[in-house]
Amino acid sequence: MKTxxxxxxxxxxxxxxxAARRRAVVPTPAPSLAxxxxxxxxxxxxxxxxxxxxxxxxxxxxxxxxxxxxxxQLYQQWFDTQNxxxxxxxxxxxxxxxxxxxxxxxxxxxxxxxxxPEGPLAKTDPLAAGDYFPIGxxxxxxxxxxxxxxxxxxxxxxARKSSAPDTMLHLIFEGILPNPDPQRGLAACKPVAQxxxxxxxxxxxxxxxxxxxxxxxxxxxxxxxxxxxxxxxxIGGRVRTSQGGGNSLRFxxxxxxxxxxxxxxxxxxxxxxxxxxxxxxxxxGNNTSERARRFRDEFVKQVATLAARDVNLxxxxxxxxxxxxxxxxxxxxxxxxxxxxFARSMTTPDGKDFNDRMQAELTxxxxxLTPLQVINRAETLGCVGCHGLSGSVGEGVVFPRxxxxxxxxxxxxxxxxxxxxGPATRFGISxxxxxxxxxHRMEILRDYLLSGKAPVHSQ
Numbered sequence: 369m370k371t372x373x374x375x376x377x378x379x380x381x382x383x384x385x386x387a388a389r390r391r392a393v394v395p396t397p398a399p400s401l402a403x404x405x406x407x408x409x410x411x412x413x414x415x416x417x418x419x420x421x422x423x424x425x426x427x428x429x430x431x432x433x434x435x436x437x438x439x440x441q442l443y444q445q446w447f448d449t450q451n452x453x454x455x456x457x458x459x460x461x462x463x464x465x466x467x468x469x470x471x472x473x474x475x476x477x478x479x480x481x482x483x484x485p486e487g488p489l490a491k492t493d494p495l496a497a498g499d500y501f502p503i504g505x506x507x508x509x510x511x512x513x514x515x516x517x518x519x520x521x522x523x524x525x526x527a528r529k530s531s532a533p534d535t536m537l538h539l540i541f542e543g544i545l546p547n548p549d550p551q552r553g554l555a556a557c558k559p560v561a562q563x564x565x566x567x568x569x570x571x572x573x574x575x576x577x578x579x580x581x582x583x584x585x586x587x588x589x590x591x592x593x594x595x596x597x598x599x600x601x602x603i604g605g606r607v608r609t610s611q612g613g614g615n616s617l618r619f620x621x622x623x624x625x626x627x628x629x630x631x632x633x634x635x636x637x638x639x640x641x642x643x644x645x646x647x648x649x650x651x652x653g654n655n656t657s658e659r660a661r662r663f664r665d666e667f668v669k670q671v672a673t674l675a676a677r678d679v680n681l682x683x684x685x686x687x688x689x690x691x692x693x694x695x696x697x698x699x700x701x702x703x704x705x706x707x708x709x710f711a712r713s714m715t716t717p718d719g720k721d722f723n724d725r726m727q728a729e730l731t732x733x734x735x736x737l738t739p740l741q742v743i744n745r746a747e748t749l750g751c752v753g754c755h756g757l758s759g760s761v762g763e764g765v766v767f768p769r770x771x772x773x774x775x776x777x778x779x780x781x782x783x784x785x786x787x788x789x790g791p792a793t794r795f796g797i798s799x800x801x802x803x804x805x806x807x808h809r810m811e812i813l814r815d816y817l818l819s820g821k822a823p824v825h826s827q
Contacts, residue, residue, distance in 0.1 A: 401814045404568035405806045406787065407576060408813075411505040412777060412795040413787045416577040420584070422500035422526055425541070428585055428595040430635055433626060437635040439495055446622065446637035448490035451483045456490040462639055475639060475693035477659075478647050478703070484618070484694075486537065486611050500526040500539065503795045504777040505580060507564045508542075509557075510812040514822035516554035518604065519545040522594050524584070527779035536613035538775065543594045544605035554822055559588055561816055573788055597624040597635055606640065608751070610775065617774055619645075619695040619751035641691025644684060645750040648701065651743060652709035653719020663690055664722045667746075671729040674745045675737050679765050680808040682745055683825045695752045704752040706743050737762045754827070758800075768800030776801045 406412070426439035444457035452473070453463040464482035465473040473482035494500055504525040512520040521542055528537035549556040563583065570576050587593040599605045601623035609620045621642045626633055649655050650663040666687060676682040695704055713719030726739035741762035747753040748767045755776070758769035771778050776798040783796035808826050815821040 401565060401817055402568060403565060403810050403814060405802070405810060406794065407570065408564045408567045409507045409806050409809055410777075410797055410801060411507075411576075411580065412503065412797060413573060413576075413789060414793055414795070415573045415789050416580060417502040417505065417795075419577050419581045420502040420505070420524055422498075422502070423495045424585075425524065425526075425595060426495065428593075429597050429600075429624070432593075432595070433597045433624075433633075433635040435626060435633045435635045440493055442635055442637060443494060444490045444492075446490075447486055447488075449622075449637065449639050450481070450620075451487040451490060456488070458490075461636055476641060476689055476691060478692045479697045479699055480692075480694045481618075481697050484611065494528070498529075500528050501779075503527045503538075503779045504797075507813075508809070509561050509564060509816075510809040510823045510826045512554065512557055512823050514554065516547050516550060516552070516557055519547050519557035519560045519591070520823075521545075521605065522584070525777055536610065536617075536774070536779075538610040538779070540608040540610070541600060542606050542608065543596075543599040544603055545594055545599065546592060546603055548590050548592070554816075555820070558817070560591065561813055563588055565813060565817055571788070597626070600624040601638070602626075606643070607637065608642075610751075610755070613774065617696070617752075617756065619755075620693060639693045641688055641693055642695060642751055643691070644686055645692055645695060645704070645752070646686050646690045647692055647703045648706045648709045649703075650690065651706045651713075651722075653713030653716040653722055655709075655713075656718055659690070661718070663687075664718075666690075668722070668725045668729060671726050671742055672733050674742050675730060675733060675735040675763075677763050677765060679761075679767055679804060680826050681824065682749075682761075682765070684746055684749055695750070704747070704750060706747050707740055710743050711740065735763070749827075768804045769798065770800055771796065771798045 411417070423439065426442065430437050430439050430442055445461050448455040448457040449462050450464055452465040453459065455461070455463050464480055464484070467474050469477055473480050492499070502524060504523070506523040506525070508522060509520040512518060521544055523543070524541045526539040530536060545560060547556050563579070567576055567579065570579070584594045600607055602625070607622045607624065609622070611618045611620065619642060621640045622637045623640045625636050625638045627636050646663065650660045652660070670684045673683045692703060696702060701708055710719070710722070714723055723739050726742060730737055730739070730742070745761045748757050748761060755770050756773045758767050761767050770776050771783070778796040784792035785794050785796050786792065787794035805827050812823045812826060816823065
């Protein structure tokens, strides 16, 4: 009997040891991090946005500038950049005819409208009238560089009240958050990433509103408030506008700058080149200028990044001196069309050379794209393309559609959607943002918090 019990015990121990060994080799499930897109990445709840009045935002900018500039002066000077000098508000500030080529207004040597239909806004007072309302806040931690030079970009979008679709005007403030301890690199940005991730678990709209307001206007512990003029120019960041609508949608880009003369300083909105946006004439092989040839040389170098097989990952970067300030200056052919000028010049010596060099680079990297498809991809990366183009761009990659081929956040009441506050309490967003861009940004944030992986490129 004793022997039987010992054999039974031995068998039990052996079974336990085998089971333990089996358990030891079973992979541990990877940790997960539940994220909510509408709470942590693209916030369009009206109950939260109500804390971001345009006057509050503008006042915070000028108060932190260390100048005597008022919110109204900054706004009026901003739109006076779209009037010929001496302008309507600030005679000694930038205007649209400061630089001329053959007597025509230009920026970086490219044509621009002068004045624009919105130039008369330089004589209005939108702060007193309450002309603008916030429609979206966007978390772009994914824009943080791998070396942690900053902790990402965070946007607030305002829309001007209007009853006519062709008079749409959106103001997009895209602020860069500085890294308070750059020697630690991206690791110093973890509290920022964690802040946005934690919002996903906050059910209360009031609590989320207070937290997001704190991030923008007061700053997280150890971090500067996001709303500071330096974060929209001096260290990076920018301000963009989307003006017009329908067939006349135009985009512009600006940066805040402090100008001091004779001991007096003022805050100015300065015209800048639109990121990733140049004039289509540079793709034309008939254009044999030194500038066009230099551009095409630079473009060939970027074929490999443009050929990435993921709509979120393909990218390019044009030199600053080749950027336009205005996306559609009303010229023919339109400046935002790249493939037409390229295709028309294929039989010219420069056009053939440009095509052959792109094809050689595509062959080198094993891509089945054509040079024309690469140029189509370049079109989608400019502001007009991002907001107005969609469809196949080769190798199974599809660039997604915006709302009404114009915006990614709607300011129309008919586009309001259900949110945590009930039916029709959120401004609508495009399927491109909802189904393509934000899921990729969510993965970037999740990977960083779980493993420390640095952000990769995203649209």
